[in-house]
Amino acid sequence: MVSFFSTLSFFFVFLLCIHVSAAADTISANFTLSGDQTLVSSNGTFKMGFFKPGNSTNFYIGMWYQQLSIQTIVWVANRDKPVSDKNTSLLTISDDGNLVLLDNNNLVWSTGLNSSSSSSALEAVLQDDGNLVLRDDSGSLLWQSFDHPGDTWLPGVKIRYDKRTKKSQRLTSWKNTEDPSPGLFSLELDVSTAYKILWNGSTQYWSSGPWNPQSKIFDSVPEMRLNYIYNFSFVTSDTESYFTYSLYNHANVSRFAMDVSGQIKQFTWLNNNNQWNLFWSQPRQQCQVYAYCGSFGICNDKSQPFCQCPHGFSPVSRKDWDLKDYSAGCVRNTELRCSSRGEINEFLPLTNVKLPDNNNSEELVSTRCRSACLGDCSCMAYAQSSNRCLMWSKDVLNLQQLEEDNSEGSTFYLRLSASDMPSGSPSGKGNKVMIIGAVLGSLGVIALVTLAVVLILRNLRMKRMRGEKSDGTLAAFSYRELQNATKNFSEKLGGGGFGSVFKGVLQDSSVVAVKRLEGISQGEKQFRTEVVTIGTIQHVNLVRLRGFCSEGNKKVLVYDYMANGSLDSHLFISQKAVLGWKQRYQIALGTARGLAYLHDECRDCIIHCDIKPENILLDSQFGAKVADFGLAKLVGRDFSRVLTTMRGTRGYLAPEWISGVAITAKADVYSYGMMLFEIVSGRRNTEQAENEKVRFFPSVAATVVTKDEDIRSLLDPRLEGESVDIEELTRACKVACWCIQDEESHRPAMSQVVQILEGVLEVNTPPFPRSIQALVENDGSVVFFTESSSSSSHNSSQKQSHSSSSSSSKKTTNNNSSA
Template identity: 80%
Template structure:
């Protein structure tokens, strides 16, 4: 996701490191045991297994880790039964099993659990650590002749390796699941687990019972889980789902072994995918689900408050303290918070209520409808079992908690979903001497005080609102060049958001009309965590960007968590609707000249964002769905600048793309810093689709997945028939310019090179399409097929007037005098 599973979108890669020396042992047999600092290493040097001690813990465990990455633990044998001394403990073959014995008394603490009467009778029993990370107990010789009796792949811990099957046994109803560690120093099974259910969906559970995230069911047509669209990136990862009458399971393998990543059911309750950054020697978080930490069920325990503002995410409210500070220091917040002073209801009405503002309320309350705030307060005050209450003014509901309050979340001050929770405390825990005031008196005083202010300003407010409304209706603007709309105005303009034009990772788009009858497109944003002032500042910045190939932003709305953007309406919709349609749809096929102009105009818009704005703007989501067409089919790049608005949640946008697969550059997967060259990669993928008129990755009638860029690169590098790459619907188009087609295909192939420095800048792409620069035959991208010699000179365009016999220095010497520019790859980088 890439991302749920990737979203499953990215998973574990093997390391291509080798153990120095050929004497490394990968087998535990009858004459070899494991104790102390001894380890076994897989034959290819990828994995190592032995005793380890997590963090500052005094306990030892048998575990497996990457050989070269300083004990990144992937699997633990004795998760809930540690040993105290690794030097006196031993892992050995005994009584037909692989068994761990603890201390001098040699007490069994872990075993493979086979029937000893059966397994002990087989010959040559041994445990082998394979180079895929599977620990196998086998007998009867090596290779195919060996009889596998037990394997660690059938008993995964918190980490998912390629080849491991997360399965559901339909006969018993039992799931083979991933289970988190209890804490960062305790690998015993924690509260969070991932498993497959009967509806063929993966779900994350708290304590094996409460589901708080799901992948959605498996879709056999698209071959992805419905709510994990990042699985569409299957030209990088090979996902497989299998189901019959007895079992269902999901597994994966990988195509490229050069990168390293790991997929973990984390102690945070999130599924996380990490990528290894070799340059920084550290793991980089690439993808996680659920997207927000506070979406994890009961993450902060009873009475704990979760906040996304900063780590640690959990804190205790007024009058409470952590139940186990040691566990909290290890990022295990499940014990929650406890009262500093016990309540004394039996002595009369002495308890008070402390208000917690801007709270997203817990969902384990009793609901009383059609009740005022004062009645709600008195109801809870009279009931000794009532631990907290809240009043929802919109629905006039009273919420009362008789049990521990769970899943509380602190929201931003301007979030309209926030509410006030009144928490019952002993008088001594109420701050600033306010314990003597009853909650009812405080409410009454606040209401009386507010009445006077309301009476004084009511008429003034009405006049101001009317004035601002009339000003907007006349088209006058605020905040620089943009109109500031109210939510109600946009609700009316779009007829309550009834005419939906489309949607994507940033939100949904609706058609509307202003009072002057001009059509608009209103984008209702999702996942915006910025405050009011910062949001307005960023929107105004976007509004100053004007270009003929960029969609014009006309205005915005920002009311609490309601964030909307108002754009010019594009009557011809998005590019994808004109490229990908079946014969049953009555649509005109775009001719070659129009397609080429759309490709050129899009490139000009992106070049403007990258090079001509005050700050380089990286779009991050280039695809046909984000290229809109006006009444004259002039292309307009949409959604530019929104990546910055979404901010740290932008990975969510990438993992919720519903359009097509394959636009993410390799650096998104590897976790390195993103530059403008990521847009170049996405543009190259889209340019192939403009040429072919079909999705780059599609499943044919014979159920084979075909990847168009691979075919195109083969044609280009082997000097094949370039017309074979053209949309078959354009066979009768007599104005197809073969030179333009060749330039478009070549530059597209250069754009999707793996290395950023090998890709042209968007300004150079414009020059190539315009014919100012002549593009050379590109190499085959390694991500498509590993055919490129790493020492090959990477020159992607040369001087058009130069003959093929000119050497490199001659080409450069002509660059100053020729009317057509020239450059090489290094200079472009």
Template identity: 65%
Template sequence: MDTRNNPWLKLSILILCLTLKTHLSHGGDTISGNETLSGDQTLVSAGGKFVLGFFKPGNSSYYYIGMWYKKVSERTVVWVANRDTPVTDNRSSQLKILDGNLVLVNESQVPVWSTNLTSANSTSLEAVLLDQGNFVLRVTGAVSNETRWQSFDHPTHTWLPGAKLGLDKRTKTPQLLTSWKNTDDPANGLFSLELDPDGTSQYLILWNRSKQYWTSGAWNGQIFSLVPEMRLNYIYNFSFYSDANESYFTYSVYEESTISRFIMDVSGQVKQLTWLESSRQWNLFWSQPRTQCEVYDFCGPFGVCNDDNTNDFCKCLTGFTPSSQNDWNLKDRSAGCKRNTPLQCESSSLSQQKDGFSSQHSMRLPENPQTVNAGSRSACESACFNNCSCTAYAFDSGCSIWIDGLMNLQQLPDGDSNGKTFYLKLAASEFPNSSSDKGKVIRIGVGSALAVVAILGLVWFIIWRRHRSVGTGKTVEGSLVAFGYRDLQNATKNFSEKLGGGGFGSVFKGRLPDSSFIAVKKLESISQGEKQFRSEVSTIGTIQHVNLVRLRGFCSEGTKKLLVYDYMPNGSLDAHLFHEKDSEVLDWKKRYQIALGTARGLTYLHEKCRDCIVHCDIKPENILLDAEFCPKVADFGLAKLIGRDFSRVLTTMRGTRGYLAPEWISGVAITAKADVYSYGMMLFEFISGRRNSEASEDGKVKFFPTLASSVLTEGDDILILLDQRLERNADPEELIRLCRVACWCIQDEESQRPSMGQVVQILEGVLDVNPPPIPRTLQVFVDNQEQIIFFTESSSSSGQSSKPRSNTSAASSQTKSTVSSSSISEK
């Protein structure tokens, strides 16, 4: 049969050829010059770490070309090609190499995204997805210097290990990390992170590429000056490079199995997260800015930000509702809020009702005020009332008015000295019973009468309160007292004398009518309901020990949750260890007894309570001292009370660098041994009288546990470790014992650490302890102290290192000693 002139056969062959040219094997890592990617086809990097293909975010109806982790069960996109130009049909859209570029064409075969190489040529090219998460366009069979384009040069909202984030000095063009618009839309959002275009070595976060609201501070060769979270540990290696053409930072992860990412979040915060496979979730290590309301205009026009409302940081002002409820639900508050009712001057209604003003108390005043010459509040109000564009005014030693949208509003806590009052213009219908002027007159008369009655009642109430004991509030289980919020407000003089603060809240000094002093903690991040909160507090209130701070009572009124403790006249331990000018220097005997008392308190929490209580935040700030310098562990039980969602708590704590155990990073379940690690880190500070991590005059960071471990191992004079202010006045045997306990407590493996009960016995002299091995982390520090790595605010270790753990073979191969009969023996 002659097939040369058979048209059907020719057509079949043509169709077959076209099919072969556009077919891409599912799961390969490369698109060659004659292949396309479409539909459900994906690229998978050679090591199986990353996937690239079409995806639909959330409930979106659009498709995007993106990259995500293959080994993470929750799809997490790290790069998007066409973030501002989605397609509607992934099967007829194609990603392919065309005219020397990598191009995405939509269902109409119109290019919607391209690598935009101006020097494109006909050289054979291929697009390859690499195991680092880098998507590259290169010459076929190319080595690194023949790469024409790479996604690492064009990040979206995620900065992956190994990628650069820097500045082209020739063009002053920075690489940007830009947030998604919302959780369902990867389009460019309002928040971006960039290296300072002016050439300084600091990162900036900008709102709408115009308003800077956060800076890292300049790079000093080791850390960013305003990011104390950057300390030495064995997880991240952070480095900086600069020459005449470019400046950039990059980071790597020492442990290859660690899945970590750095993102510019829709919240307007930069965040460092690590995947915990055990809990199948991303664990937040730290975020900047530290609080949500530090993000500029996060809640949009007429939206109010409140850091105390952790369920939803944003709400609308009175008389307003979200401009887009759908965007609001997707955490995009940029459109802010809109009026429920137009103002009279904006309305065509013939109604004679007049607009009014609603007072907004304890607020951060809106951005961009205009100054008006008015000598009184009434004159200021008139100036705003007569200007149809005026939306609010404030009178505070001068008149300020605001035109159109009110931006960057924040609700501040009662008693905050920065809180101001402004007056918001609202339509008359927003005020109750505003039907007529006659009604208004009646209301004024009634209101005046009620005011007189209220004043008389207030005078009687003040007299009555003088004879009333606040401490006689309703007693609940045990000896706990249920205080009223107003009682505690009066006792603390409206929370005016702040004693300290941390991740769980701020503490204020108070005095009850019986002249006894109290410490009142205003809790943050509480999500429990009334019944659950009371139950948990009652449980904590039953725990009594001489080395635990006594809980006297609590307050629970709506969102106001407070705990009332005994007041400790000698304050917290950190003031005596680190602030030599303001406090008495603790002699060695006091330090040793404080170490022993603290261990006894923790032993009670871990071993003597019905349920083991893990403190989760052992540090000098949480060890309080009574009049006789007896130590009292504070904030115990708050981890349980706050709940096990530690990510927010840890990112808002202050001064907690260097106390968290390695298991917080590895993602395994947290046990009492995490407290043991923190206690060990604290013991080093008992000895030295300074923070474990301390910058010297030459700018290098000194890590005291490394020095202590080295002195113990080499048998040097142990007294060289002692706080210089003690002038070598210490019992050498006790000092050696304390150093050994500290080194055992900070072993990398939980099984190698002693229990707190064993620690007590060692410090009491009942048990002896053998010299400990140098922990792997400290061995890394000993080997080399030139690199700085990224870590969390509350979880960062202190010190320096340059070698990844895989290179510390000496430390890894040493024989593991366990805290058992071979290491601890009874005297």
């Protein structure tokens, strides 16, 4: 009998478990949420429950990604009303037909509906797209979280402008990293169909520009042309306008967020690295965010942290600053006393700054500006501009430190108590005692500072050896550290025009690739500036720069290590496993995406100048990563300058390298087309195959493509028997032929190449490249010019079919070869 009841009890427990499991994504009359209970969407993507951000003691009801190693909150119900105990709090459906959060039976948050439905007929479901919906038993939607976004914009959410109520739906940042209550920064759509970012709901400091229905992008967001991840959609009607997006590949995890930094940021999840990758952000520079450092705070894009208090000031809240919330700004260490005596208050000059916006302007001669501010008790600061005296009587907002050579820089005079001035000294009775005390105090401070510096340097050294800093910036290594990491540069991975690459292991056991640069003649300041620029460029298809070393002529770069090496080792080395067609096509697509990012999405267009299989690295999943970008010249978008030093590698150089015209991003397009032929054929374009005559593969491919012959004849013979998508193969060969056209204007942009390979754009049959045609008519004779581009032999009268140079600018001998 006991056994029977035990079995029966087990059966009922089993049924209860089945019931709870079936309701895992739903809150209903039979299931509520409290303590550690959670909801999980049916596909396992999103989880919802109580969470505690960072070191906070408060609890919130929120939603996050279930399967990611980093808890990333995408929606919070009770943003500004936390609860202190999750075990006494309850998320349930109330008798009045609302989804509510109760804390000891006190209402904390509600969906706020005037519903006539019975609570027993309602349910709240966490859907697979991250939308929490409240619906009745007929399936009618009563409320959804997508209509009330927080700081995160998920695919499918509509950020709208209601033309009837004249109100916008907003994304609003968290206050800081531990407080999800609404912060000062928000993104919204305005009546002119432009997105704008606001400070404090009023001051606009960034705009997307109006929507262009022809190009289907916002005028000030050209990056939208590179929509190989997102399918953007803008809809407008008589009642509303809204912008939404979806993902082309639903296996990707991506989100937009109105960050605590005041920037709108686009992130993609990198499965290989288990981290979020910053794909795009606006404004690009942190100090373009209005009033980011609060009142009297100074913003500097070149410092870490970005915000500093001027001399004589301290942060209003050090705790908030540690949480990257600088909005409270700085406060004077000594309050001002209003007096007519000049020695009571002084003015601290801040040079090379961008003046704050909120000033009171008066037409005064420059000699009277200082005295006018000193005589006005409400005047906090002044500046002189031509014949105008600018004075600030309230908060000083948006103060920015500029570079020394910036023509927009001005001198800003900040009012301080005389005792807080750098040159101030004690006076009056007891002066000697104060001086002695100051000396003893200074000695104590020096001892403490020395100890602090030792600890900081030790900490920084450990971080350098891990190849990173806590704020994500580049690590500065010493040359000896990298010698130890690479065993004195003993394990060589490869080499190129800018130097050799070695395998290294840092102290935390992470593996890196260490590139020892050669022939770099830049000065210290210029080198560091360019390295910092490279370090800010991050994309899923670009190799990430982790750190650098610069000690005299010893200049070294430290990159992420790519487990599968370079593309050439998989295409041209027979001992390697053969790359399948799908892998090759994705490598070609990933490379195009990386180049499109360099050309179109960076602040300055970056021309790689040396695209070839050796510079395409493959991660552990055979994902393509473009290497060595940014090491060539950094060229502005007007392309007005000519790169006079030939760079690149024989067989991949565009004809314009010889002709002496300005080099543009289309030179990379040409090199990419040449490399794409090699990806298709699996061998060098001019390599002799066994039992075959030497042939120049691009000419063969161009003949097949333009005469509509059998496209499979171009495929790597090692892929025989593999199921190959003929449409993809045709697309790749056609776009490669377009890329190697002689005229730059006839070549597509890399963003167009991406869209063609994705199948978004149709590609027409290309014309036979003129230089390739010359090869066919002259029995395939190929002349490689290998002298420096400054040589007199390089002129437009010479045959421009294919040029070559060594990867450096050194002069080499001519090399004539036939194909």
